[in-house]
Amino acid sequence: MSEHVTIEDNDRIRVIRMNRPERKNALTIAMYTRMADALREADADPNIRCTVLAGTDDTFTAGNDLGDFVSNPPTDETSPVFQFLLALIDAKKPVVCAVEGLAIGIGTTLLLHCDLSYAGAGARFKLPFVDLGAVPEAGSSLLLPSIMGTARAAELLMLCPFFDAARAESLGLLTRAVPAGEAFPTAMDAARTLATKAPAALQRTRALLHQHDPKLRERLALEARWFADCLKGPEFQEAVTAFNERRPADFSRF
Numbered sequence: 001m002s003e004h005v006t007i008e009d010n011d012r013i014r015v016i017r018m019n020r021p022e023r024k025n026a027l028t029i030a031m032y033t034r035m036a037d038a039l040r041e042a043d044a045d046p047n048i049r050c051t052v053l054a055g056t057d058d059t060f061t062a063g064n065d066l067g068d069f070v071s072n073p074p075t076d077e078t079s080p081v082f083q084f085l086l087a088l089i090d091a092k093k094p095v096v097c098a099v100e101g102l103a104i105g106i107g108t109t110l111l112l113h114c115d116l117s118y119a120g121a122g123a124r125f126k127l128p129f130v131d132l133g134a135v136p137e138a139g140s141s142l143l144l145p146s147i148m149g150t151a152r153a154a155e156l157l158m159l160c161p162f163f164d165a166a167r168a169e170s171l172g173l174l175t176r177a178v179p180a181g182e183a184f185p186t187a188m189d190a191a192r193t194l195a196t197k198a199p200a201a202l203q204r205t206r207a208l209l210h211q212h213d214p215k216l217r218e219r220l221a222l223e224a225r226w227f228a229d230c231l232k233g234p235e236f237q238e239a240v241t242a243f244n245e246r247r248p249a250d251f252s253r254f
Contacts, residue, residue: 002030007038012049012195013188014042017056024062024102025055029072032080036087043092049195049202051091052187053114054098055107060123063105066240073231077224081106085138085220088113089210092203094194098187099123099165100180109138111173112147115206116194118187119165120180125173131160131249133235135226142219147172 004020016038018025035053042048055061064081074081088095088110097111099119108125111117119125129136136144136157144153148171155161156171165177178186194202230236235254242249 002028002034004028005031005034005038007034009045009048011192012047013191014038014045014048014051015054015188016051017054018061019056021056021059023065024059026062026065026068027081027106028065028068029080032084036080036084039084039087039091039095048093049197049199050094050096050191052096052098052184052191053110054184054187055100057100057181057184058122059101060099060103061105061107062102063107063128066243069231070240073228074224075228077221079224079228081137082220082224085110085113089139089216089220092206093199094191094202094206096187096191096194098183099174100183102126104128106138108168108173109136109140111168112138112140112143113210115209116175116187116190117173118176118178118183118190119168119174120178120183121165122180123165123168123177123183124162125164125168126160126162127156128160130158132239133233133237133249133251134230134239135223137220137223137227139216139220139223141223142216 006017006019008015016035018031020026039051042051094115097114097117100123103123103125105128108127144156152171165174168174169177235251238251239249
């Protein structure tokens with residue numbers, strides 16, 4: 001159980017909120033475990049029709065807590081981070097996402113597995129895996145090229161730029177960019193509408209929409225193995241050291 005994830009059920013909607021504002025909602029192993037459990041519990045609860053994922057008012061998530069990550073590195077698909085991803089991918093009921101502020105790493109890739117996603121104008125996205133000496137996760141190395149083409153996916157995954165909500169919408173990562181501060185109200189409006197729909201038809205529609213190529217599972221497993229290998233390597237160690245020393249990572253010697 002993690003005190004940094006809050007769960008609220010109301011009007012047939014489950015809201016899962018990352019709530020660690022003092023660390024920009026950086027994700028710990030305990031937070032991943034709680035969110036995975038919350039998603040699975042929502043699927044099992046007949047009173048829940050839809051789930052909303054959100055952060056705090058000004059931050060979605062800064063990605064993984066590096067200190068926790070180094071102490072508890074994921075080793076394979078059984079690790080909490082990948083269990084969270086599998087719970088999200090396998091969710092039977094619609095998942096709506098509300099993004100304000102930073103959405104780093106998994107804060108961006110999880111959008112690939114949500115049904116509706118809204119981001120405030122001040123949102124900033126980044127896929128920093130290569131900058132951390134790691135590889136992409138969440139099936140993003142397969143899904144991003146299918147959504148936006150290989151060239152644009154390569155830009156995001158190799159150059160690792162920050163990009164805003166308007167760009168995220170144009171690339172197909174968002175349902176819609178909305179004014180700053182409006183992501184959560186917009187997501188809740190959508191969730192309330194979804195909660196009134198025929199539940200079996202809605203769940204089957206989600207299943208059809210997410211009937212990805214069988215290669216997705218294979219890619220998730222491959223990403224997990226390569227990600228775990230990267231965490232043992234010198235490039236990741238340099239990235240962590242540079243982060244702790246508040247300096248750019250220097251990969252020139254590798």
